[in-house]
Amino acid sequence: MKSRYYCLIPTLFFFQTIIAQNSDGSLFYHKGLNPNKTIHSASPTPETTGQSGTGSNIDVLYHKIYWRINPDSSLVPKYIKGSVQTNFKTIVSNVSSITFDLRSVLVVDSVKFRGAKLPAGNITRSGNILTIALGATLANDFIDSLTIFYQGVPPNVVGAAEGFQNGTDAGAGKYIMTLSESYEDRDWWPCKADMQDKIDSMDITVNVPWASPTAADTFWVASNGRLVDSTINGTSRTFTFKTRYPIASYLVCVSVARFNRYYRVVNINGTNVQVVYNLFKGKASYTTILSKMDSMNLTLASFSNKFGDYPFKMEKHGFYDGLLGAGGMEHQTFSAIATSALTDSRTLAHELMHQWFGDNVTFSTWNDLWLAEGFARYSEPLYYEIVANKPVSAYYVRNALKNAALGLNAQSAWIPNSSMGNSDLIWYSNYGTTVYERGAMIVSMLRLICGDAKFYQALTNYQTALAGKSATTDSLKNYFNAVLGTDISGFFDDYVGGSGSGTQVGGVGNPVNPVSWNSPAANQLVIQMGTQTKTGGSNVSYFNGPVVLHVTNAASGWTKDTTIVFYDWGSGNLSYAGNGLSAPVGGNILNYTLSFTPTNVFFDDSARTLSTGSATKVPSLVGYVWSGATSSAWNTASNWAGCCGVPPSNAEVTIATTVNQPVLSGSLTVSSITINGSNTLGVGSNTLTINSAVKGTGTFTGSLSSALIINGAAGTLNFTQTSAVTRSLSGLTLNSGSSARLGNALEVTGPVNVNFANLMINTGVNLTIK
Numbered sequence: 001m002k003s004r005y006y007c008l009i010p011t012l013f014f015f016q017t018i019i020a021q022n023s024d025g026s027l028f029y030h031k032g033l034n035p036n037k038t039i040h041s042a043s044p045t046p047e048t049t050g051q052s053g054t055g056s057n058i059d060v061l062y063h064k065i066y067w068r069i070n071p072d073s074s075l076v077p078k079y080i081k082g083s084v085q086t087n088f089k090t091i092v093s094n095v096s097s098i099t100f101d102l103r104s105v106l107v108v109d110s111v112k113f114r115g116a117k118l119p120a121g122n123i124t125r126s127g128n129i130l131t132i133a134l135g136a137t138l139a140n141d142f143i144d145s146l147t148i149f150y151q152g153v154p155p156n157v158v159g160a161a162e163g164f165q166n167g168t169d170a171g172a173g174k175y176i177m178t179l180s181e182s183y184e185d186r187d188w189w190p191c192k193a194d195m196q197d198k199i200d201s202m203d204i205t206v207n208v209p210w211a212s213p214t215a216a217d218t219f220w221v222a223s224n225g226r227l228v229d230s231t232i233n234g235t236s237r238t239f240t241f242k243t244r245y246p247i248a249s250y251l252v253c254v255s256v257a258r259f260n261r262y263y264r265v266v267n268i269n270g271t272n273v274q275v276v277y278n279l280f281k282g283k284a285s286y287t288t289i290l291s292k293m294d295s296m297n298l299t300l301a302s303f304s305n306k307f308g309d310y311p312f313k314m315e316k317h318g319f320y321d322g323l324l325g326a327g328g329m330e331h332q333t334f335s336a337i338a339t340s341a342l343t344d345s346r347t348l349a350h351e352l353m354h355q356w357f358g359d360n361v362t363f364s365t366w367n368d369l370w371l372a373e374g375f376a377r378y379s380e381p382l383y384y385e386i387v388a389n390k391p392v393s394a395y396y397v398r399n400a401l402k403n404a405a406l407g408l409n410a411q412s413a414w415i416p417n418s419s420m421g422n423s424d425l426i427w428y429s430n431y432g433t434t435v436y437e438r439g440a441m442i443v444s445m446l447r448l449i450c451g452d453a454k455f456y457q458a459l460t461n462y463q464t465a466l467a468g469k470s471a472t473t474d475s476l477k478n479y480f481n482a483v484l485g486t487d488i489s490g491f492f493d494d495y496v497g498g499s500g501s502g503t504q505v506g507g508v509g510n511p512v513n514p515v516s517w518n519s520p521a522a523n524q525l526v527i528q529m530g531t532q533t534k535t536g537g538s539n540v541s542y543f544n545g546p547v548v549l550h551v552t553n554a555a556s557g558w559t560k561d562t563t564i565v566f567y568d569w570g571s572g573n574l575s576y577a578g579n580g581l582s583a584p585v586g587g588n589i590l591n592y593t594l595s596f597t598p599t600n601v602f603f604d605d606s607a608r609t610l611s612t613g614s615a616t617k618v619p620s621l622v623g624y625v626w627s628g629a630t631s632s633a634w635n636t637a638s639n640w641a642g643c644c645g646v647p648p649s650n651a652e653v654t655i656a657t658t659v660n661q662p663v664l665s666g667s668l669t670v671s672s673i674t675i676n677g678s679n680t681l682g683v684g685s686n687t688l689t690i691n692s693a694v695k696g697t698g699t700f701t702g703s704l705s706s707a708l709i710i711n712g713a714a715g716t717l718n719f720t721q722t723s724a725v726t727r728s729l730s731g732l733t734l735n736s737g738s739s740a741r742l743g744n745a746l747e748v749t750g751p752v753n754v755n756f757a758n759l760m761i762n763t764g765v766n767l768t769i770k
Contacts, residue, residue: 050195050196050197051193055098055194058088058090058192059088059091060088062085062199062202062203063199063202063204064147064203065203065204065205066207067080068082068206069254071256078164079151080188082151083147083150084148084191086190086192088145090138090140091141092140094137095139095140096134097131098131098132098134100129101185101186101191101192102128103154106190107150108148109149112147112149113144113147114144118133119135121133122135134146148190150190154187155187162180163178163180163184163188165179165324169339170282171283172257175256175257175258176255177336178255179253179325179329180251181250182426183250183422183423185249193250195250195470196364196470198248199246199247201244201245201246202225204223204224204241205238206241207236208237209236217237222255222278222320222336225241225244225316226243227241228242245315245333246469247332248470251332253334255322255336257278257280262276263275263276263277266317269304273313273316275316275317277319278319279321280322295387296319298387299349302387303356306460307459312332312360315333316334317355318333318335319336322336322339323338330351330358330359335352345388346397349379350377350379356463357372358373360467360468361466361467361470363472364470364472365500366415368472368499370415370442374442374443375439377437377440381401395607401444402607402608404433409508409537409538410430411429411434412497413435413497414499444608445491445545445608446458446480447608448546449491450483450484454483465479473492477489488581490569493507494545495507495543506539509535510535510612511532511540511543511545511611512533512612514529515549515613517598517621518620518622519599523593523596524591525551525564525598526590526591527592527601527621528588529547529568532568545568546565547568547604548564549563549602549604549615550563550601550603550606551594551598552600553599555599560595560596572587585676586654586676586695586696589621589652590623591624591641623652624640624647624651624653626654626656627640628661628662629658632663634664634668639662647670652670652672653670653671654676658679661682663684664684664686665684667686668689669688669689672691672695674694674696675694675698677698678699679696679699680701681700682700683700683706683729684703685705686707689711690709690711694717697718698718699718699720699721702719704725706728706729707729707733708731709733711735713738714739716743717742717743717746718743719746721744724747727746729747731748731750732752733753736755739758739760740760741760741761742760742761742765744762744765745765752769
């Protein structure tokens with residue numbers, strides 16, 4: 001993230017690699033981690049969605065990089081000179097030229113292809129795009145390589161664009177650092193800037209001045225991957241890093257500074273992970289900084305248990321000093337931290353979480369930046385909750401995030417195409433904040449919906465299946481749908497607002513959710529959703545999502561309390577949530593049995609949802625939900641979920657999903673009845689009177705001696721069509737002022753007391769009166 005404020009260890013690791021010979025005789029390593037880089041794109045050439053469109057005909061496999069950097073240069077401190085070898089595979093036929101992103105201020109000296117220097121006329125520039133004519137035509141699925149030799153002075157900071165910059169520290173002197181998010185990788189090296197075409201592996205070599213042999217060392221290098229060599233040759237030292245994990249170009253980094261180095265080891269499920277801290281020399285004390293950074297090693301282990309093993313455990317994890325322009329930046333395997341933020345636990349936890357969300361699984365386009373920043377922001381209260389074990393601090397951070405997110409109700413967490421064309425459009429607009437604050441609250445609500453076990457399982461599956469790849473919001477949604485066993489697309493549409501480079505479908509505004517509640521008996525709670533309203537300017541018709549209530553046995557100083565979560569699907573359908581989602585229950589009422597009698601209910605006083613609302617006690621509110629836990633007998637109390645036992649006359653009744661379908665034990669009057677899904681209510685040899693509505697898609701099972709009386713606006717009547725008997729009634733009455741619609745065939749063998757103007761019959765449906 002662009003985080004906002006509020007000596008070599010000789011351990012050997014082995015990689016399973018494919019070693020291929022290039023046309024110029026060199027070797028490159030292509031780690032077999034990323035055979036299908038983008039599995040959620042309908043495009044036949046998925047590696048084509050970089051903002052500039054470069055490299056649309058190739059898949060980048062490997063870079064071999066050499067840089068010479070001297071921060072102490074008295075002539076041009078920001079000068080960089082180097083070469084970038086790119087090994088690629090063609091993904092279309094007849095490839096005769098290749099394009100790269102490179103700022104026009106950098107000079108291309110030459111390009112080497114197949115062991116020979118290309119003619120100068122084969123190298124053309126248009127703005128910040130470099131085009132190289134190969135002088136050959138390559139077939140599809142062909143592997144080759146070229147090397148670009150270049151030099152120059154990268155541009156200065158312009159707005160939110162940092163790129164390659166020099167700085168001065170009071171203790172360490174001059175240094176160089178990079179920050180490429182969002183489009184500034186091209187500012188200092190030729191690349192294909194495309195998150196869907198991750199670089200499979202890299203070797204990075206950096207040559208720097210070295211005061212040898214009598215003086216203390218001068219410069220050290222920070223970069224991605226594992227430091228495998230540092231050779232002194234006179235007044236220079238050459239550092240070589242290797243990374244064998246797929247990496248997006250904007251996550252590549254280099255910093256040259258006078259660093260003190262500190263090393264640790266953390267065991268992650270049997271693997272010793274190297275931990276490195278590079279801190280500027282000359283500090284008065286390192287004790288507090290090292291203590292804060294060491295606390296992140298516990299966080300590394302904890303996050304590994306929650307989201308799957310640290311994704312880069314065969315290389316390293318660590319932090320280095322001196323980032324300019326931001327509090328932190330999640331460079332893959334080695335996060336850069338501003339000197340002023342080295343002891344900020346929130347920044348350190350945030351950048352660590354990015355190693356999973358943003359680095360291991362990267363967003364496919366900048367539209368879905370929230371997939372990185374939302375999770376990283378959420379890691380800040382999560383750190384205080386599960387690592388530091390400070391519930392008050394966790395609430396303090398969550399509450400600040402919620403208040404900030406509620407104040408950002410004019411933009412979505414998803415960034416429209418028109419607002420992501422350059423770094424200023426992202427970071428200097430409200431989208432540069434919504435991806436954090438609203439994004440974090442979306443993550444919080446997903447945890448509420450799922451409960452911890454399913455939440456972490458979905459995210460572990462996401463991290464494992466998409467390791468080294470990129471994703472869209474729809475990708476994440478699919479993993480949550482799979483774990484929940486139901487489709488929560490409405491939640492993602494309403495709260496996120498889009499997926500990938502597509503059309504906005506929502507995400508703007510916040511809901512206001514009024515909840516009514518009552519305790520009709522000891523240890524019983526009944527809740528009902530009121531009419532949802534929304535903040536002005538919202539582009540959502542109805543926010544589908546979780547509602548959280550804190551239930552206590554006193555207004556303050558309570559001795560017993562619990563938190564309940566339910567999911568509001570709209571149209572009066574609610575689900576029990578917090579351990580997955582139950583089947584939707586119609587009738588807009590849910591029942592709970594508690595270990596105490598509730599006296600007070602508070603709406604989201606733990607700051608976990610992107611909504612406001614109220615919880616109001618009402619004089620009377622009783623709902624009855626059939627669970628069929630024991631049998632099909634209507635009058636058996638254990639067949640009714642939650643509170644209250646068998647429904648009395650004129651109750652609101654819901655038939656939920658169950659293996660035991662209910663059958664009336666005698667004639668009955670209900671206020672309203674909801675029959676969910678394909679469930680059925682057997683009327684038996686009885687008369688069922690409905691004073692209000694019929695809801696749901698289920699059916700009534702009639703008989704030759706059953707009768708139905710309607711006293712209100714009933715809705716649609718559907719009857720079980722198994723046989724003539726199941727779709728039969730002995731009598732049908734629609735009293736004055738009532739109405740109903742017949743949804744399928746019905747046979748009435750006795751009296752029919754109906755004003756047919758009030759009985760609508762679906763097309764093709766027969767009403768037979770015998």
